[in-house]
Amino acid sequence: MDVASYQAADYSTRGLDFAFIKITEGTTYTNPKWVAERKTARDASLVTGFYHFIRPGSVTEQADFFLSRITLRAGDILALDWEDPGVSSDQKDAWIRYVQKKAPGHRVILYANYDYWINRDRSSFAGDGLWIAHYNGKPGNPGIKAPWRFHQYTSTPIDTNVGNFTDKAALLAWAGAPYVPPAFPAGLAPGKHTPSAKPLQKALRAAGFLSITDADLSDTYGPGTQAGVGHFFAAHPEFRSQGKPHDVAIGPRGWAYLFTLAYDQK
Structure with missing residues (x-):
């Protein structure tokens, strides 16, 4: 407005x-x-x-x-x-x-x-x-x-x-504003149904870790989203939970880095 x-x-x-x-x-x-x-x-x-x-x-x-x-x-x-x-x-x-x-x-x-x-x-x-x-x-x-x-x-x-x-x-x-990633949402976890799953899917797509169309976006943190997170962790293992080589649960640090990677165009 x-x-x-x-x-x-x-x-x-x-x-x-x-x-x-x-x-x-x-x-x-x-x-x-x-x-x-x-x-x-x-x-x-x-x-x-x-x-x-x-x-x-x-x-x-x-x-x-x-x-x-x-x-x-x-x-x-x-x-x-x-x-x-x-x-x-x-x-x-x-x-x-x-x-x-x-x-x-x-x-x-x-x-x-x-x-x-x-x-x-x-x-x-x-x-x-x-x-x-x-x-x-x-x-x-x-x-x-x-x-x-x-x-x-x-x-x-x-x-x-x-x-x-x-x-x-x-x-x-x-x-030209400095990019600030969105806050990590509560309740975001593999297998959960939450509106924050869609932004995660969009960020994974924008960063090249998930191939998905707008029609396929979902509020469910399902197998496809988990696979995208897995690809992100493969490229950036520092954000994977220690001791979990097959981790598919993104945390606050990984979330912030993923969104910066996807959308910060500077």
């Missing part, structure tokens, strides 16, 4: 992977809730993005005002909210390019609604990615030919978005 001063600082993060937070507008307005809204996002381990609502006037002064309000962390995404008809396509391009130079290492993207992108844009420039707003009720299908990274598909009951990424790990890698 994306939030501004209209939303509560302790908005619900259930089911979310990322959040965009409004910080500034023009050269005088700062969202009084943005720090608390950022805390809510980071407490939930969401990928965080921050945006500036551009108004007519100096684009560099507005960019400097925006950047002066925040101490950036690796993986933070920066966005320009282009909705004012008094701001030209050239000006939005200049803002994005200026921020890219001032904040190297951070993705800088453009937020624009369907009308602005189709009818007002003159350059097809969106920095590191286009965040397109088109309330067409089709999440992930914004109805444009240009590549896009985020689609805001509804404003009911709150502005809600979907990212064009295979999963959160891919979003983290794109944003």
Whole structure:
């Protein structure tokens, strides 16, 4: 979702992977809730993005005002909210390019609604990615030919978005965030039925230790998953339980290393 001063600082993060937070507008307005809204996002381990609502006037002064309000962390995404008809396509391009130079290492993207992108844009420039707003009720299908990274598909009951990424790990890698493997789940064991078996199977597949299709993913830590864990241990025996040459039960250390091996793209 994306939030501004209209939303509560302790908005619900259930089911979310990322959040965009409004910080500034023009050269005088700062969202009084943005720090608390950022805390809510980071407490939930969401990928965080921050945006500036551009108004007519100096684009560099507005960019400097925006950047002066925040101490950036690796993986933070920066966005320009282009909705004012008094701001030209050239000006939005200049803002994005200026921020890219001032904040190297951070993705800088453009937020624009369907009308602005189709009818007002003159350059097809969106920095590191286009965040397109088109309330067409089709999440992930914004109805444009240009590549896009985020689609805001509804404003009911709150502005809600979907990212064009295979999963959160891919979003983290794109944003440049340091990879943190998920916590080892309680109850994960061979032969057990648990939702954490699917992430394990996906990580084994991504790391090359298990050949499985999405249709074959299961909540059961069955023979196939056990075989995949066995292949992982064969390649990395330091994570196998001592005295168990045929161990198929992954533990916290092996889990963390497997997920880092599978998804850390740095």
